[in-house]
Amino acid sequence: MGYNLSKxxxxxxxxxxxxxxxxxxxxxxxxxQIVRESSDGTAALTELRSGPIDIAIxxxxxxxxxxxxxxxxxxxxxxxxxxxxxxxxxxGHTERHRxxxxxxxxxxxxxxxxxxxxxxxxRMTNIIEHPRPFVRAKxxxxxxRRRRNEDYQGPERRGQAKPAEGAATPAAAAPTTEAKPVxx
Amino acid sequence: xxxxxxxxxxxxxxxxxxxxxxxGKSSKGLDPSLLAKAEKAMDDVKPQVQEHVKGEVGRLHALxxxxxxxxxxxxxxxxxxxxxxxxxxxxxxxxxxxxxxRFGDSLCRYIEAQKNPGPKEIxxxxxxxxxxxAIMARGIQGDQNPIxxxxxxxxxxxxxxxx
Numbered sequence: 307m308g309y310n311l312s313k314x315x316x317x318x319x320x321x322x323x324x325x326x327x328x329x330x331x332x333x334x335x336x337x338x339q340i341v342r343e344s345s346d347g348t349a350a351l352t353e354l355r356s357g358p359i360d361i362a363i364x365x366x367x368x369x370x371x372x373x374x375x376x377x378x379x380x381x382x383x384x385x386x387x388x389x390x391x392x393x394x395x396x397x398g399h400t401e402r403h404r405x406x407x408x409x410x411x412x413x414x415x416x417x418x419x420x421x422x423x424x425x426x427x428x429r430m431t432n433i434i435e436h437p438r439p440f441v442r443a444k445x446x447x448x449x450x451r452r453r454r455n456e457d458y459q460g461p462e463r464r465g466q467a468k469p470a471e472g473a474a475t476p477a478a479a480a481p482t483t484e485a486k487p488v489x490x
Numbered sequence: 491x492x493x494x495x496x497x498x499x500x501x502x503x504x505x506x507x508x509x510x511x512x513x514g515k516s517s518k519g520l521d522p523s524l525l526a527k528a529e530k531a532m533d534d535v536k537p538q539v540q541e542h543v544k545g546e547v548g549r550l551h552a553l554x555x556x557x558x559x560x561x562x563x564x565x566x567x568x569x570x571x572x573x574x575x576x577x578x579x580x581x582x583x584x585x586x587x588x589x590x591x592r593f594g595d596s597l598c599r600y601i602e603a604q605k606n607p608g609p610k611e612i613x614x615x616x617x618x619x620x621x622x623x624a625i626m627a628r629g630i631q632g633d634q635n636p637i638x639x640x641x642x643x644x645x646x647x648x649x650x651x652x653x
Contacts, residue, residue: 308520310511324581328581334531335524336524337524397580419581420581420582427520434511440500440501441500441501443497443499
């Protein structure tokens, strides 16, 4: 027996009813019992405001509000219910420039379609076991985009990191002052 | 005084997710048997996904006819073709038709690159659509059909690599 996922609250946002059914099927098989659904970003924001969600799995291409705009709203809107929400971007857009765009908008994990049970499980495991710190910098707020623990040789760019406002507890808000990348 | 551009905040939100899934009674990590269970669940709904994919392939065929008859001038039909091929890319493999995903990927990349398709471009789109239709008509599952692989490779040469 491993983690008990029955209390996880997951929101699936996709304009394809069939895709939502597929993802929900996998989640239910993994033991997730609370699965809510929305067909676009606007509806998803309403859903997010109606009750807490632990993980959002979001498609990119939707109308009227696409997945990228949803991520932007969650991360940066003043009335966002949870700017730290782990968001898995699930999309057929697998070109490098699009992956970078999603990352730079504040996506937590990227899940390429066609999905498999294994890839979805891996992304969820990563979110549960290796949560990344968040970074607030000029033009960006979201999970730390550097995943690799490299021996960084460049200039110190985080020397002026300061304690964060809005973190849940003082301990949680303790800043990471080292310039080395954070391992995900 | 204005703030330096390099100023960043590093925030470590509390890991409430871990607390939600760790009930203290079970071992850490995810139960390895869960993957097999989830894969079986995906298999169980495959017939539903196949029905959906078949419907989308029918739509793609009808849209292709519109694009052909308008000689590429029906831009709404082309846009819709992009959306349908993108959907097929995303769900073909989940339905067991891996080559539909491959042709769908190639087709949506090709459509995206066309501003004003002429006869040659329309013929290339149609080759994709006909290939997808043939895979579905013959029920070719998986990604090992030699003829399908050869056609996909040829079309991908025309479309080019993703960037």
